[in-house]
C-alpha cells in the first residue's frame with residue numbers, strides 16, 4: 550500500500566482498494582469528538598489511514614492476535630498522530646478483554662466472516678454495553694441476504710473460508726441483525742460497497 554512500511558508492519562492490497570470508499574462512508578457518520586473503537590484492526594493500515602483523514606475523532610485500534618498488535622503498533626508509532634492510540638489487545642469473544650466505555654462508535658472491518666460466530670456474539674454484546682446513546686456500530690464485509698443474489702465470487706470466497714476453518718463463513722445479514730437487536734441495536738443503514746461488500750450501520754437508540 551505504501552513504500553514506507555515500518556519494520557514489523559504488515560500491508561495488504563485489499564486495504565489499499567477499500568480504505569477510500571470506507572472513509573467516505575465513515576466521514577459523515579462519525580460525530581466530531583467521538584472515541585472510535587476499532588475491533589479486529591488487523592495490520593493497522595485502516596486505523597492509520599482513517600485516523601489521519603478524520604482528525605476530529607480519536608481512534609483506538611485493537612485486535613486479539615499478537616502479530617496484528619505488533620503491526621498496528623509499528624504503523625501507529627510511524628504515523629505519530631495525536632488521535633491514534635497505541636493498540637490494545639481485545640478479543641471480541643471474550644468480554645474480559647473489552648475496554649470500558651463509553652465509545653461513540655465501533656468500527657469492525659472484515660472480521661465477522663473470518664472468525665467463529667462467538668466473535669460476532671461478543672461484538673454485539675460489547676457494542677450494546679459500550680456505545681453511547683445514538684452511538685453506531687459500523688461493519689464492513691460481505692453478507693448473504695434473502696432476495697439478493699449472492700455474487701459468484703462471494704460464494705467461492707465462502708467456500709474457501711469454510712475450507713480454512715469450518716466455523717468461518719459469510720454470515721446472513723438477517724442473523725447479524727437479529728443478534729444486534731437482542732443487544733438493543735437497530736439496523737439503521739445498509740450501504741453497497743465495491744467488490745460485493747456492504748457497510749451496515751447499527752445504532753443504539
Ligand SMILES: C[S@@+](CC[C@H](N)C(=O)[O-])C[C@H]1O[C@@H](n2cnc3c(N)ncnc32)[C@H](O)[C@@H]1O
Pocket residue numbers: 561564588589590591592595612613614617639640641642657658659660663664665668
Ligand atoms: C481478515 S482480518 C481483517 C483485518 C482488518 N480489519 C482488515 O480489514 O484488513 C481479520 C482480523 O480479525 C481478527 N480477529 C479474529 N477473531 C477475532 C476476535 N475474536 N476478536 C478480535 N479480533 C479478531 C484477526 O486477528 C484479524 O486481524
